Amino acid sequence: MTLLEVKDLRIEFPSRRGTMxxxxxxxxxxxxxxxLGVVGESGAGKSTIGNAVVGLLEPPGRMANGEVYLEGKRIDNLPEHEMRKLRGRRIGMIFQDPLTSLDPLQTIEKQLVETIDLHLQLGEAGSKKRAIDMLRQVGIPDPEMRVKQYPHQFSGGMRQRVVIALALCAEPDVIIADEPTTALDVSIQAQILELIKKLCVEKNVGMLIITHDMGVIADVTDRVAVMYRGNMVEEGPTAKILGNPDHPYTQSLISAVPRPDKRLDRFPLVEYIEEAHEPKKELDIATHWLGQARDFGDAHKGPLIKIENLQMRFLSKNSIFPSRRVYLDAVKDVSLEIQPGEIFGLVGESGSGKSTIARLISGLYHPAGGQISFAGTDLVGIKSEKQMDHFRRQMQMIFQDPFSSLNPRMRVLDIVAEPIRFHGLASSKQEGNRIVRDLLDHVGLGEAAALKYPHEFSGGQRQRISIARALATRPRFLICDEPTSALDVSIQAQILNLLKDLQAELGLTMLFISHDLPVIRQMCDRVGVMRHGQLCEVGETEQIFNDPKHDYTKHLLELMPKFSNVAVA
Incomplete structure (x- = not known):
């Protein structure tokens, strides 16, 4: 018997501007x-299918047509109290955004125990034991201590692992995984995918994986469905779809996957079916607003960023007695330099300290020790807000989580225009609005996106809004913290090509943090490898990939997805 079946599904979102x-x-x-893997561009309808199956379509979204069956029983027409019994117990859901799917006011233990006790009725002691065991299974170190912590005390990748543990803890029959490995590094991704495969084989669990990561698709799926603008254009066995696709869109999508084996000058772009005959307008940076002269008021020579003996620790367990306090050393004695015009990559496991370094450089955290210099100026010693504003304009950050970094009550126009207005970069409101619309067009959203709110966009589209906002001050130094983690390969190619253009034409300097090793190889001039808060190895990108020196670097490269082998099969 078929475990999950979706028939002739049609989902509409009515609005004042018409029905989408x-x-x-x-x-x-x-x-x-x-x-079963579902792939396609951001906004193609992948996540909407998953939400419809479990009855969690966001209003005013509605199922205009179609039926959903679980083991032959129709479930899309069940009353809400019946659907609540199915969610978690029969159908587990791993949501795309790990931060917003966890309650920030409750500990991880309380959230896990509540779900386990509700569905499995193991009692408080049994539920707590299973909660700790689930955290251990998804690769969270020291689960006995960390289960007592709150979501904000975890990195993005570790929050994703908690969400996966929540979805698996009640042993559901079907798991809908919406971008389950988006924020995970290659080592934890391999561990999670192995857990997923083991569940399906040993417990006969059916799984629907929604992802843009072709490496994940190649590694774990039996069949693949390809979505394009709300329609399924191709479906079949994984080896057939990835190795010899029939549909032109699928062929183009696969060609845009970053190469893990060699570096290319440009990322191949996906050719849209209806628009393939229209050449894409290239960005002429020399005459564009982004390329206009920027006066930063210094003639500094040498490294733009210089970090010396940087240290950062967080209080993980408090006590009135100082000797009983427990600290987590997130960054331990890290020193590195980033040259002007360079793209410096940082890779490593989730929780290794990559994002902490980014936040220390940008001033969001104050270091426990060490020095941070920007264009020869010691940032740690700056006390004046006015002086810091001068450097904040020059440093912009693209955060890992696109939804929580955007104000849900502001239109996209105002979100992107805010830094332009704050720093006085436009002569009038009208000019500022024109600049915003142009930026939105160049990051692939189109000018019409300016009048919408963040909740009206998919995860990948929200990330593009964040990138447009970061570019709005014409920064000198761009911190990219997993900038493509929520993007499908087609939009990823557009964004990374745009960042490459900006870097080449403007001399833009970047700190590029990512767990996607093929992207790191294509983007970065030099790479630093982080582990447990320490810098294991630094070197030229090709040297790191072709001749790594440190055992941990070799381990990471061995775990890199081997999608290219499937694609040419």
């Missing part, structure tokens, strides 16, 4: 022990 059809005429099945 997010999904149209989509049918799919998931069998016991099978993993």
């Amino acid at each position: 059809v997010a999904v149209d005429k989509v049918s799919l099945t998931v069998n016991p022990g099978e993993v």
Whole structure:
């Protein structure tokens, strides 16, 4: 018997501007022990299908047509109290955004225990034991201590692991995984994917994986469905779809996957079916607003960023007695330099200290020790807000989590225009609005996006808004903290090509943090490898990939997805 079946699904989002059809005429099945992958661009309707299956469409979204069956029983027409019994127990859901799917006011233990006790009724002691065991299974170190902490005390990748533990803890029959490995480094991704495969084989669990990561698709799925603008354009066995696709869109999508084996000058772009005959307008940076002269008021020579013996620790367990306090050393004695015009990559496991270094450089954290110099100025010693504003304009950050970094009550126009207005970079409000619309067009959203709110966009589209806002001050130094983690390969190619253009034409300097090793190889001039808060190895990108010196670097490269092998099969 088919475990999960979706028939002729159509999902609409009515608004004052008309009705938007997010999904149209989509049918799919998931069998016991099978993993079905759904791929496609951001906004293609992938996540909407998952939300519709579990009855969690955001208003005013509605199922205009179609039926959903679980083991032959129709569930899309069940009353809400019946659906609540299915969610978690029969159908587990791993959501795309790990931060907003966790309650910030409750500990991880309380959230896990509540779910386990509700569905499995193991009692408080049994539920706590299972909660700790689930955290251990998804690779969280020292689970007995960390289960007592709150979501904000975890890195993005570790929050994602908690969300995965929540979805698996009640042993559901079907798991809908919406970008389950988005924020995970290669080592933890391999561990999670192995856990997923083991679940499906040993417990006959059916899984629907929604992802833009072709490496994940190649590694764990049995079949693949390809979505394009709300329609399913191709479906079949994984080896067939990835190795010899029939549809032109699928062929183009696969060609845009970053190469892990060699460096290319440009990322191949996806050719859209209806628009393939229209050449894409290239950005002429020399005459564009982004390329106009920027006066930063210094003639500094030498490294733009210089970090010496940087240290950062967080209080993980408080006590009135100082000797009983427990600290987590997130960054331990790190020193590095970033030259002007260079793209410096940072890689390493989730929780290794990569994002902490980014926040220390940008001034969001104050270091426990060490020095941070920007263009020869000691940032740690600056006390004046006015002086810091001068450097904040020159340093912009693209955060890992696009939703929580955008104000949900502001239109996109005002979100992107805010730094332009604050720093006085436009002569009038009208000019500022024109600049915003132009930026939105160049990051692939189109000018019409300016009048919408963040909740009206998919995860990948929200990340593009964040990138447009970061570019709005014409920065000198751009900190990219997992900037493409929420992007599909087609938009990723556009964004990374844009960042490459900006770097080449403007001499833009970047700190590029990512767990996606093929992207790091394509983007970065030099790479630093982080582990447990320490810098293991620094070197030229090609040297790191072709001749790594440190054992941990070799380990990471061995775990890199081997998608290219499938694609040419």
